[in-house]
Amino acid sequence: MSIVEARATKHFLGLKGVSASEIASILDRAAYWEQYPTKVTNHLQGKFTANLFFENSTRTRFSFELAQKRLGAEVLNFSAAESSVQKGESIYDTVRTLESMGIDAGVIRLKPIGVLAELAERIKVPLINAGDGNNEHPTQALLDLYTMRKHFGDLKGLTVSIIGDILHSRVARSNLWALQTMGAKVQFCAPVNMQAPELAEHAPYVSFEQALAADVVMMLRVQLERHEHGMLRSAEEYREHYGLTAERVARMAPHAIIMHPAPVNRNVEIDDEIVEHEKSKIFTQIANGVPIRMAVIERTLS
Ligand code: CP
Numbered sequence: 001m002s003i004v005e006a007r008a009t010k011h012f013l014g015l016k017g018v019s020a021s022e023i024a025s026i027l028d029r030a031a032y033w034e035q036y037p038t039k040v041t042n043h044l045q046g047k048f049t050a051n052l053f054f055e056n057s058t059r060t061r062f063s064f065e066l067a068q069k070r071l072g073a074e075v076l077n078f079s080a081a082e083s084s085v086q087k088g089e090s091i092y093d094t095v096r097t098l099e100s101m102g103i104d105a106g107v108i109r110l111k112p113i114g115v116l117a118e119l120a121e122r123i124k125v126p127l128i129n130a131g132d133g134n135n136e137h138p139t140q141a142l143l144d145l146y147t148m149r150k151h152f153g154d155l156k157g158l159t160v161s162i163i164g165d166i167l168h169s170r171v172a173r174s175n176l177w178a179l180q181t182m183g184a185k186v187q188f189c190a191p192v193n194m195q196a197p198e199l200a201e202h203a204p205y206v207s208f209e210q211a212l213a214a215d216v217v218m219m220l221r222v223q224l225e226r227h228e229h230g231m232l233r234s235a236e237e238y239r240e241h242y243g244l245t246a247e248r249v250a251r252m253a254p255h256a257i258i259m260h261p262a263p264v265n266r267n268v269e270i271d272d273e274i275v276e277h278e279k280s281k282i283f284t285q286i287a288n289g290v291p292i293r294m295a296v297i298e299r300t301l302s
Pocket of ligand 1: 056057058059060061131140261262263
């Protein structure tokens, strides 16, 4: 399904092809919700939303639930481990079941590549991508852009280094598409076996030294659960070559910030003492996830 077709059915699948004005309007609406004086509103009273997580999550799942509850929507939480998926029911039959019960929107996270696109062809109720294999994680990128825009005032002209396990990262892909649309320059830094060759035509791979000179140093989690055997020789070796240590942070520009989508592997891609360093925006990113997801849910359901 193309982005245009997806928009016609109101699915929110990704940021590739989404216009700068649409991204800016979501960021602006998130700013509205961040400033909103009361914690709970009745904007989506009477709407039923289901969180369909077929892969583990803490930040995305709970911030979607907070966002839904703050908007006054009813929330159904589905966990694959406690569902009929354990009896062999397919992802399609599960989502179709919730649709036939009358939910108004589904927030969905999936591990297998390509399944969300297939679901979006067959399911009429709007689906919001909460993490789709290694393809896209659009609300994560939007909260990242929101965090950068809030810190720097504008995204245009920023240089953003995305460092680490690019190959398996849906966060890297969604950030790449959205940041470039908004006029930022994206560069990657990764070990050769964690590079995504198909992205090289969109953004250059640079050395760690060059990556550290950026306005934003965005570290990625090493996604061990997606690795083929032997991809990571040791945590120590990874940290030595690609970890954000205090010594490397000292070489960053004074105005630059550190980001990471979390969860973090402490002392692998980022040192323990850097997680809450004064340059780190990691917990600010997490906080910004709630207003961003309010804006996305509202847009999908209005
Ligand atoms: N950043 C992120 O998606 O975290 P979770 O896997 O905990 O949702």
